[in-house]
Amino acid sequence: MNPPLIRVHDLRVSFGSGDRLTRAVDGVSFTVEQGEVFGLVGESGCGKSTILRALSGLNPDWQGQMAIGERNLGHRRTRAEALAMGRLVQMVFQDPYGSLHPKHTVETALMEPISIHGLDQSARRIERVLVEVGLSPAFRYRYPHQLSGGQRQRVAIARALILSPRVLLLDEPTSALDVSVQAEILNLLSEIRRIENLTYILVSHDFGVIAHMCQRLAVMNHGVILEELTVPDLVAGRMAHAYTRELYEASAGYTRRLEETASA
Amino acid sequence: MSDIAARGGVRTWLLAESVTSPAQARAQKFYLGWRRFASNPLALIGLGIVVVLILMAIFAPLLATHDPYAQSLDRRLLAPSAAHWLGTDELGRDIFSRIIYGSRITLMIVLLVALIAAPLGLLIGTVAGYVGGWTDVALMRTTDVFLSFPGLILALAFVAALGSGLENAIIAIALTAWPPIARLARAETLTVRRADYIAAVRLAGASPLRIIIRHVMPICIPSVIIRITLNMAGIILTAAGLGFLGLGAQPPSPEWGAMLSTGRQYMLGSWWLAAMPGLAILIVSLGFNLLGDALRDVLDPRG
Amino acid sequence: MAEPPILDVKGLSVSFPGPQGVVRAVRNMGFALGREKLGIVGESGSGKSMTGRAILKLTPPSAVVEAERLRFRDIDLLAADERAMRNIRGDRIGMILQDPKYALNPVQTVGRQISEAFRIHRRAGGREARERTLAMLDAVRIRNPARVFDLYPHEVSGGMGQRIMIAMMLIPEPDLLIADEPTSALDVTVRLSVLRILDELVSARGLGLIFISHDLNLVATFCDRVLIMYAGRVVESLPAAELPRATHPYTRGLLESLPRPDRPRPVLPVLTRDPAWLDA
Numbered sequence: 001m002n003p004p005l006i007r008v009h010d011l012r013v014s015f016g017s018g019d020r021l022t023r024a025v026d027g028v029s030f031t032v033e034q035g036e037v038f039g040l041v042g043e044s045g046c047g048k049s050t051i052l053r054a055l056s057g058l059n060p061d062w063q064g065q066m067a068i069g070e071r072n073l074g075h076r077r078t079r080a081e082a083l084a085m086g087r088l089v090q091m092v093f094q095d096p097y098g099s100l101h102p103k104h105t106v107e108t109a110l111m112e113p114i115s116i117h118g119l120d121q122s123a124r125r126i127e128r129v130l131v132e133v134g135l136s137p138a139f140r141y142r143y144p145h146q147l148s149g150g151q152r153q154r155v156a157i158a159r160a161l162i163l164s165p166r167v168l169l170l171d172e173p174t175s176a177l178d179v180s181v182q183a184e185i186l187n188l189l190s191e192i193r194r195i196e197n198l199t200y201i202l203v204s205h206d207f208g209v210i211a212h213m214c215q216r217l218a219v220m221n222h223g224v225i226l227e228e229l230t231v232p233d234l235v236a237g238r239m240a241h242a243y244t245r246e247l248y249e250a251s252a253g254y255t256r257r258l259e260e261t262a263s264a
Numbered sequence: 265m266s267d268i269a270a271r272g273g274v275r276t277w278l279l280a281e282s283v284t285s286p287a288q289a290r291a292q293k294f295y296l297g298w299r300r301f302a303s304n305p306l307a308l309i310g311l312g313i314v315v316v317l318i319l320m321a322i323f324a325p326l327l328a329t330h331d332p333y334a335q336s337l338d339r340r341l342l343a344p345s346a347a348h349w350l351g352t353d354e355l356g357r358d359i360f361s362r363i364i365y366g367s368r369i370t371l372m373i374v375l376l377v378a379l380i381a382a383p384l385g386l387l388i389g390t391v392a393g394y395v396g397g398w399t400d401v402a403l404m405r406t407t408d409v410f411l412s413f414p415g416l417i418l419a420l421a422f423v424a425a426l427g428s429g430l431e432n433a434i435i436a437i438a439l440t441a442w443p444p445i446a447r448l449a450r451a452e453t454l455t456v457r458r459a460d461y462i463a464a465v466r467l468a469g470a471s472p473l474r475i476i477i478r479h480v481m482p483i484c485i486p487s488v489i490i491r492i493t494l495n496m497a498g499i500i501l502t503a504a505g506l507g508f509l510g511l512g513a514q515p516p517s518p519e520w521g522a523m524l525s526t527g528r529q530y531m532l533g534s535w536w537l538a539a540m541p542g543l544a545i546l547i548v549s550l551g552f553n554l555l556g557d558a559l560r561d562v563l564d565p566r567g
Numbered sequence: 568m569a570e571p572p573i574l575d576v577k578g579l580s581v582s583f584p585g586p587q588g589v590v591r592a593v594r595n596m597g598f599a600l601g602r603e604k605l606g607i608v609g610e611s612g613s614g615k616s617m618t619g620r621a622i623l624k625l626t627p628p629s630a631v632v633e634a635e636r637l638r639f640r641d642i643d644l645l646a647a648d649e650r651a652m653r654n655i656r657g658d659r660i661g662m663i664l665q666d667p668k669y670a671l672n673p674v675q676t677v678g679r680q681i682s683e684a685f686r687i688h689r690r691a692g693g694r695e696a697r698e699r700t701l702a703m704l705d706a707v708r709i710r711n712p713a714r715v716f717d718l719y720p721h722e723v724s725g726g727m728g729q730r731i732m733i734a735m736m737l738i739p740e741p742d743l744l745i746a747d748e749p750t751s752a753l754d755v756t757v758r759l760s761v762l763r764i765l766d767e768l769v770s771a772r773g774l775g776l777i778f779i780s781h782d783l784n785l786v787a788t789f790c791d792r793v794l795i796m797y798a799g800r801v802v803e804s805l806p807a808a809e810l811p812r813a814t815h816p817y818t819r820g821l822l823e824s825l826p827r828p829d830r831p832r833p834v835l836p837v838l839t840r841d842p843a844w845l846d847a
Contacts, residue, residue, distance in 0.1 A: 035791065043754040058463055079471070086469035099460040104481040105289050110477075141283035143293065149611075159464060178610040179783065183824035183835035190834070202623030204538035205755060212826035235828045248828075249756045254762050 004031035005199050006038075006055075011064040011192040013050050024235045025062070026223035037193065037200040039210040039217030039231075041247065044219040047227035052169045055201070068167060083117060090160035091253050096152035100144040106155050107140045108129075114161050128156045132195075136187060150181035154188070159193065168193075170202045173211060186212060207251045211235060213249065219244045275288040277295045307558030320367040328361035329476050334520045351536040354526065359484055359540050362518035367539070369430065369519045369549060373503045374496050376434045382492045383559025388442070389449025390480050394472060404450065410443040415498065416505050423511045430519070437502050441495060448491050454485045481549035486563035493556035497549035504545050520545050572599040573743050573775035578635030579627060581617050581799075588626045592617045592630070594799040600743070604769060604776045606790035606807065608783050614799040615779045619745045622777075623660060624652050633780070640742060661736030662791070665748040667728030671720040678704075678716030681735045688739040703734040706793040707764050726757035730764060737768055744769065761790055783821055784809075795821075798845050817844055 013025040022241055025047040032038040033214055040048040050107045054062040057077060065072040074081060093099040100109055109131065114122045130137060132152040144152055153173065160168055173189065174182040186209065195202060204210050211231050218228045220239065239245050277288065278295040301307050329349065336356035344351045352445060392403040410418065415437075421485040422436035456462060457480070465479055506512035507521025515522065520541040527538030581593040595613040598605065609615040620626045622637070624644065631818075637644040639660065647655070656662075664670045666721055681703060682696035691699070704712035707730040716784040719771060720728065729749060743842050746765070750758040766789070769776045786793055787810040795803040795818045813819055820838035 055465055056468060079469075079843055083402055083469040086467055089467075091462040091464070093462060093464065099464060101461040101465075101479060103481075105286065107286060110472070112465055114473070116469050138282045141286055141289035152793075156464070159468075163468065168441065179781065180610060180824055180838040183837050185827070186826065187834055187837065207828055208826040213829070231799065231828075235831075246756060250759050253784045254759065254766075262840035 004071060005034040005036075005243060006032035006201070007065075007067045008051070009055060009065040009127055011051065011062060011066060013047070013054055013059065013062045023223050025054070027064075028220075028223070028225050030218055030225065030228065031220055032201060034192075034196060037202055037214045039214035040203045041207070041210055041217055041219035042110060043205065043247070045222075047172055047219050047223040052091065052201065052203060055257065056089050056091050057082070058091075065105060074234055086113065086117070086165075087163045088165055089167045089169065090163065090165040091169040091171065092153070092156050092160050092173045095176050096149045096156060097176070099145075099156045100152055105141050105143055106147075109155065109159055110162055113159065117163065118263065121132060125162060129162050132161065132192065133158045134184075146201075148181075148255070149177050153177060153185055155180075156216065157185075157188065159190070161196070164196070165198070167199045167201070171200075172202055172204055175204070175206065184207075189213065205251075207234070207248055212245060232235055267344055270364050275316060286500060297562050302533050304558050304561065305346035306554050307561075310551050310554025310558055312558075313547060314555055317371060317551070319373045320364055321554055324364050324368055328358075328364045330361045331514050332357060332365040334358075341530065341537075343534070351534070351541045353523070353537050354530060357516075359399055359523075359536065361542060362519070362523060363544050364522045366523065366544070367502055368519040369513055369517065370500060370503070370544075373430075373434055373437070374389040374499060374552075375410055376424070377438045377441055377494050377499050378496070379436075380438035382445055382488055384438075385442040385445025386449050386481060386484060389446035389451075389483060390476050393445070393450040393453025394476050400450075401495045407443045407446045410440065410512055413440070413449070415440040415502050417524055419502055419506055420509070420511065423506060423530055428514065429513045430513040430517070431508045433503060436506070437499055438504070441492070444495070445491060449484045453480050453488055456480050456483050486559075489558055490560045493552055496552035496556070498543060500552070570601065571639060573603050574598075574600040575638040576600075576622070576634065577817075579618065579621060579637060580631075580633045580820070581614070581621050582633075583629055584631070591799050593621060596796075596799075596801055597635075598774045598794060598801070598804065599725045600777065602773045603777055603792060604766075604778055604790040606778045606780065606793040607796060608780060608786045609794060609796035610781060612798070613796040614794050615781075616747055618796075619747050619777060619779050620621070622745065623656055623662060624649075625656075625662075650800075650840060655686075657684060657736070657741075657768075658739045659677075659741050660743045660745065661739070661741040663729070663732050663736055663744065663746040663749045666749075666752050667732045668720065668726070670732060671728065673720050676719055677723065677731050678715050678718075681738055684735045685738045699738060703738045704731075706737075706768065707731070707734045708760070709734075720755065724757075725753050726761055729753060729761050730791055731763070733765060733768070737772070741774065743777070744774045745777045745779070748781070749778075750785070751780065751782070759779075783825065794807035800845075816841060 002033045008031070009029045011025055012023070015024055028047070028051060030038070039199070040051065042048050043200065051061070053059040057073070060075050070087065076162045101248060111122060112127045114125060119125065125139060126151070130139065135151065135154050135158070139147070139151065147155065148217070164184065170189070174185050177185060184210055189200070192198065196253070200213070202210065202213050211234065214231055216228060217234065218225045218229050221225065221243055225241055227239065227245070229239055233239065234248065239248065276291055280288070283292065296486045334357060336352070339352050339356040340354055342348055342352040342518065348358050348360065351364065353359055353362070374461065388403050388407065392400040413421070414564060419433070419436040419442045424440055425434055426432040462475060465475060503512055504521030504524060507519045508525040510522070510525065513519035513522055523541040524538055524545070530537045568639070576599070577597040579593055580591065583592060596614070596618055607615045607618060618625065621632050622644065624632070625631055634645055634785065639655070642655065649662060673676070678697070680698045680699055682693070685691060685696045685699050699711040701716065704715055709730060709796040715727070719842070723731065733777055749765070750761055753761060765776070778786060778790050787807050790807045793807050793810055794801050795813070795815065797817050803818045805813060811819050811822065813822065815822040815839070820836070822834045824838050826835055
């Protein structure tokens with residue numbers, strides 16, 4: 001049996017110093033298998049987004065051990081390391097309105113990774129990735145303000161895919177989207193994972209999204225993982241921690257009338 | 265593109281829904297911006313004044329009625345008339361022609377200062393803002409030193425050190441014009457730095473230099489353009505001030521500030537010597553202010 | 568119901584003249600609100616927020632608001648001038664917005680702002696206002712009202728900020744409360760406690776509440792009645808408990824496309840928009 005693709009051991013991230021020291025992530029360990037979708041759930045400030053930023057290399061100030069595949073993640077970001085990481089891990093951000101450069105067309109945004117890595121056949125790569133996210137070639141020369149939220153998120157996903165990474169880190173990818181668009185994007189993410197054989201870590205506060213996309217999840221609070229469980233266990237109510245139960249039931253709505261009348 | 269152009273002309277191409285080339289995308293963006301700009305009457309007045317200034321400078325030989333340097337001591341201090349539209353000065357030179365030729369000097373000052381100060385300020389501000397740390401501290405403290413002097417005083421100091429003359433005046437003014445631009449660019453960079461689109465391009469492996477030039481600067485450029493346009497009025501006035509003090513363009517050069525200075529002595533008897541260049545300075549400053557305000561409405565991303 | 572409705576709306580339209588023609592943000596909207604919690608649900612661009620603003624006449628200056636009937640109790644809001652509206656806003660109709668950070672004055676203490684809300688509408692003295700404020704902070708379950716009174720907005724958490732907003736809006740004892748995405752910026756557990764407070768206060772004081780949100784699930788479980796808006800129109804109106812049995816294809820489409828833990832589906836059904844919904 002293969003070792004897990006993503007291995008995080010005793011990850012610690014702090015901000016500030018002295019009496020203003022905040023331990024955003026305080027000793028977190030987990031593994032993710034190849035092809036899995038692993039969920040990270042928690043309320044704001046629990047550290048879930050901080051883990052993604054450390055894993056992706058955006059924040060090099062962390063302690064512990066992390067590895068993706070055969071590569072042990074380091075702290076000194078040399079040019080070669082930065083390029084190699086870019087072809088290994090990519091990220092999709094929460095706010096479609098902030099994740100695309102307002103002055104760059106879609107074409108420019110997708111060309112950036114290609115020209116940074118000196119890849120060939122740029123036109124073909126761009127076309128292929130646009131088709132994969134369901135955008136027609138007509139969108140190539142549009143500016144972000146001319147696109148809807150869902151379209152922008154598709155462009156963000158296309159940008160993440162263009163270097164053919166093995167891992168996608170998804171930071172609340174549908175929280176800022178309308179309900180009807182959310183379903184499209186979730187379906188798109190599922191399909192891409194199947195086709196490209198990707199591994200996802202999905203951060204969300206929405207248990208519906210987590211249950212739909214993930215096989216396993218970890219519940220976080222104040223920088224630590226309270227428990228890890230499978231989605232079937234979550235849905236069946238077999239959670240070990242009272243906090244997990246509280247979160248799960250709270251996300252079902254103000255009371256549970258909707259569920260009750262639906263099953264009636 | 266050819267068949268679209270044939271079907272409806274350039275306007276259809278500019279408003280087309282489906283865009284087929286980067287050039288078309290940029291042209292469309294410019295066209296929409298222009299329409300917004302042109303819907304503001306004050307914007308058009310400001311632009312008009314600046315355009316008139318430029319045309320005056322280019323076509324000066326055609327527009328001037330007399331040689332601006334030709335002295336005629338028997339035609340001194342003549343009031344505005346059909347022969348001399350704006351009168352003559354203390355050496356009998358036609359004021360109208362001197363104003364026309366003076367526009368070349370004004371335009372040269374304004375352009376050169378903008379071309380020196382804006383890129384310099386932009387570079388220093390974005391590098392300080394993005395790199396942070398000791399680079400930021402060093403660059404910003406240097407900026408602070410320049411900022412702490414009133415513009416005219418600093419320009420005076422430089423001209424005193426470098427010697428008087430138009431070229432040195434331009435360098436001196438440029439050295440006082442870049443610090444506010446640097447401050448502005450740095451402030452914008454600090455906000456932009458935390459944006460997700462910067463994080464995304466870092467994940468692609470971009471170097472800091474690439475990020476600064478291709479991603480941060482394009483966001484800062486509109487604010488810099490607006491700021492420098494609004495500062496034009498101040499630049500013109502500083503140049504006029506230096507000329508007034510005899511430290512800018514030297515006589516017999518028809519620089520408006522110098523003209524204003526000599527006109528002072530004759531103000532009570534022959535008001536037109538001071539009023540005409542003064543009016544010219546006023547109108548051009550107003551024009552740049554209106555233009556800058558209008559540009560802010562069009563270019564400001566928060567608008 | 569013998570009692571006249573708190574708010575009676577009929578044929579409400581809000582349009583924006585634009586370069587490419589008129590944009591109809593709200594079209595022919597109507598409902599009657601009693602002492603109940605009415606939810607208005609829609610996606611972005613559905614007109615739900617604009618409806619709330621039109622009731623308070625807080626639409627942008629370029630907006631054109633027309634209605635057959637817009638009555639609040641016995642006051643005709645359409646005919647009311649700005650002066651009359653200023654007396655109504657805050658005093659008889661309150662509005663809670665999404666982010667307390669933007670609604671609270673950052674340079675005044677929280678207690679001072681709430682007291683001011685009271686004093687403007689009641690002409691009361693400082694001491695009475697302070698007492699009422701502390702009582703109100705207690706009513707929204709803030710544990711140490713005297714301490715919180717002196718805090719500045721940036722010193723309070725999101726959930727507490729919203730409770731402060733609720734206190735500020737309820738202290739003049741209005742008849743109607745309009746809440747526009749009041750809990751969207753809050754964590755899910757905080758959300759429930761804020762909603763619980765809102766629920767209690769609305770019931771205890773017999774207020775009418777209009778709850779505007781994009782969260783179908785939340786509105787369905789919190790409100791008594793629900794209006795679904797699409798492209799400026801109400802496409803469906805039904806009691807909250809009956810939402811799972813909604814009939815309009817748009818509502819059904821939304822319900823179906825929500826991922827639900829208890830109903831695993833490999834592919835979520837995607838809403839296909841029927842142009843007929845724009846007119847029917």
